[in-house]
Structures are given as structure tokens and as C-alpha cells.
Amino acid sequence: MAANHIFKAEGKWTSKPVSANQTKRFYSKSHTVIVEGKPVLDISAAKAFKGDPELYNPEDLMLSSLVSCHMMSYLYVCAQNQIEVLEYSDHAEATLEVAPDGSGRFIEARLNPKVIIANADKVDLAIALHTKANQLCFIANSCNFPVLHQASCEVSSL
DSSP: OOOOOOOOOEEEOOOOOOOTTOOSOOOOOOEEEEOTTSOOEEEOOOGGGTOOTTSBOHHHHHHHHHHHHHHHHHHHHHHHTTOOEEEEEEOOEEEEEEOTTSOEEEEEEEEOEEEEESOGGGHHHHHHHHHHHHHHOHHHHHOSSOEEEOOEEEEOOO
């Protein structure tokens, strides 16, 4: 039997005054997202879309969600397989395609997880478990684009 969980977020935006010399209407892209009991997220559009480059944007958050969810799924399957993970890092990137009409979509995400483990005899399994983690990842399962992995694994020298 499937279990359902409800997540809630509130978005808030307020119009900012327009300068007197502005000839066409431009809306600020900066806004907040509130999840009860957590710090407020200040968000804007990406710089390429006239947003505030110092704030997170939805594209940053989408890729961050993939990175985070994959890592947690991976640590889960490693624990199931008695692999002691000592460090985990990822340098991920995603490609956003923008159509001439202004619509857009991610066409692919590439995760590059690097793990350091304690078990020298489990390197091959540790790399293979990224496939299982991807199958379990809630966010990857919700995407309509490929989430690719180029995983690497090292054994701790300590």
C-alpha cells in the first residue's frame, strides 16, 4: 500500500515601485517562499532571466533537490549493504533549454558524486549502488528528463 505525505509551501511577492524613467513595465522577480517552521527562502529568477544573481533561483533549487535526494538515497542503500561512507561530494550540473517562445525545460541533469568509503573490497558495489539510489530517489522519479550519473569512489587511506 502506498503512503502519501503532504508538503506545503507559501510563496509571497509584492510589487516594487517602478522608476520614473522606466519605459516598459518590469516586475521584480524577487520573492520569498515560506515553509512553516523553517527559515524563509529569498528567491529570484536566474541572472539570465533578469533576476537577482545573489539569490537562489528555481533552477538552483531544482538541481539542489536532485543532489540532496540522490545523496540521501545513496547513503540509505550503502547502509543496507554495510558500506561505510566517510565522505560524499557532488559537482552537479543541469541543462536548461529555452525555446523561442520563452518556455523552457531541463533536458538533462548530470550528477558527479564522489564517495570515500572505508571498505576496500566494496568499491565496485559502492559505485553500482548509485543506480539503485537513482531508482529510489523521490526527486529523480519526479523528473521528466534524464538524471545521469558519473560516480567515482575512493578508499580512505586512514
